[in-house]
Amino acid sequence: MAKKLEVIVREAIDINRITKAIRVAGYKTATERKAKKSLPFSGTMAELRIAPDRLEKQADGWFKDRFLFAYYGRDYFWSSKAEEKHLDWNAGEAHGKALEGMQPSIFDLQSLKDYTKSKPCILDCVKVLEISTDDYYWTRETTAWGADSAWIVTFHYGDVYNDGKDSSCYVRPVRSSK
DSSP states (O other), rough: HHHHHHHHHHHHHHHHHHHHHHHHHTOHHHHHHHHHHOSOOOOOHHHHHHHOOOOOOOOTSEEEEHHHHHHHTSEEEEOOGGOOOOOOOHOOOHHHHHHHBOOOOOHHHTTOOOOOOOOSSGGGGGGGGOOSSSSEEEEEEOTOTTTTTEEEEESSSEEEEETTTOEEEEEEEEEEOO
């Protein structure tokens, strides 16, 4: 019973955080949209995820992600193709830190996928990132069963696997505001 309650509380916290982030981004929740039909934006988080203007190129070459901003409640940026490297996990961590960023989470990478496509399964609105499809991308998450392996994501078919941290995969750093 206590475990169920803990899950319910955690989910409620996530929903409150997402709702607040939606409002901070200038969007309305479904309840607010129903109350006022005349709002200029009637989109949902699902619509924002595939919006043509989801990514906004910044002066420094990074791309601001409006969907992840709404999800996390803070600015969130993807590095450009020029910053993408093929490295082992530890070198990838160092590369991200050198760019004042980090490796993305599984969720970050999954948010770029179009699950109705394959070869590649990339959303049209994020193709400007020029995501490589011939290999995997490291995530910052280490597997629960061993510190020597981490989660990897592919954009060929959209699979998520794990691999030893001594393997080479693509690294696409992200950064966020505090």
